[in-house]
Amino acid sequence: MVNLFEKKEINSILKDERFLYPEYIPEKLSFRESEIDEIVFCLKPATVGKKPTNLFVCGVPGTGKTVSSKFILNELTEFSDRINCMYINCFETNSKYSILAKATNHFGYAVPIRGMSSDEIFERFVAVIKSKKIIPIFVFDEAEQLLKDESSKELLYDLSRLNEKFGIIAGLVFISNDNMFVSLLDDRVRSSLNPSKILFEKYTSLELKEILKERSKFAFFDNVIDDEVIPLCAAHASKTGDARLAIGVLLKAARLAEKENSKKILIKHVRASFLEEKPQKIEIIENLSNQEKLIIDLLKKNKTGLTSGEIYEKLSNDFAERTLRTALSNLNEKNIIFAEKLQKGKGFTRLIKIKQ
Ligand SMILES: Nc1ncnc2c1ncn2[C@@H]1O[C@H](COP(=O)(O)OP(=O)(O)OP(=O)(O)O)[C@@H](O)[C@H]1O
Ligand SMILES: [Mg+2]
Incomplete structure (x- = not known):
């Protein structure tokens, strides 16, 4: 048979169909020429061994932030041997240890992906950059994830001091949907990184x-x-x-x-x-908790929206209200759901809906 x-x-x-896949990087990125020029201008000093300007790239989903950054990194890698570009998706890699391990391995010094202390791995990381005279450019995509983990906040502090403490020149690019990302950074980190903001419009x-x-x-x-x-x-x-x-x-x-x-x-x-449309960020959906997935399923069946009370009611057999509240706030943060305020009698009610 x-x-x-x-x-x-x-x-x-x-x-x-691969030309339509999200990971495909087109040769030409129309309507992003000026943003790309600006990013290149900020990173260019690194090509002659000078300190580049750190960047904060922001804008709503699907506006070309990731693809433009990857495009620029490819060009930069091709242009300069000394510069070593590292793209990090912070949904996948977000602890201090995992980021340092990834970078140290990428720079050509093999370290285990777990098992060392974080001080030890930081030492190796610094040592390999110094011995190979690398100018690292880090791109942290979905950078708001870094603020959810104490160890990665510590890493941001360490990275912001690389020049002052070790004489290392490095460039940092943060990409986020969250316009407020920079203001959420620790004061000391913000003032020493001082990133220039580049907005990708809809x-x-x-x-x-x-x-x-x-x-x-x-x-x-x-x-x-x-x-x-x-x-x-x-x-x-x-x-x-x-x-x-x-x-x-x-x-x-x-x-x-x-x-x-x-x-x-x-x-x-x-x-x-x-x-048949799915919520936009497939890569995020795959990383959702069970509660978050249940809420999404429920909202997909109720396209006109549900109040939070209705959601708790429908799922209260499975989860405590507090867990659901956390799940709702996480989904909101991930830009997957939103709340619409509606007048109801004299007061207001908030309908929670899934983003299209
Ligand atoms: N100017 C453009 N020309 C061609 N394709 C583009 C352009 N801008 C974006 N795209 C395509 O649109 C899709 C989304 O772009 P991208 O992943 O860069 O968005 P993003 O701004 O990073 O979104 P998010 O905030 O959700 O991560 C990708 O497939 C990308 O290749
Ligand atoms: Mg992106």
């Missing part, structure tokens, strides 16, 4: 259309996208100005069209893909 997976599918629409519908067109060039065969499809995907994502959402909807519509053996992606496929 033929294996189920052996059945050949004919890809008539998607030539190579994309407009027109910009999203252009981005979708560019990303589509390599991903699709010719003439397989109905004229109205890209404008609809762009319009759908323009409220939040989120390119990830726009690209995700287009990819899903393309898969639905292929599944139906349609020759083209049509408006109806885009509409159907809206219904």
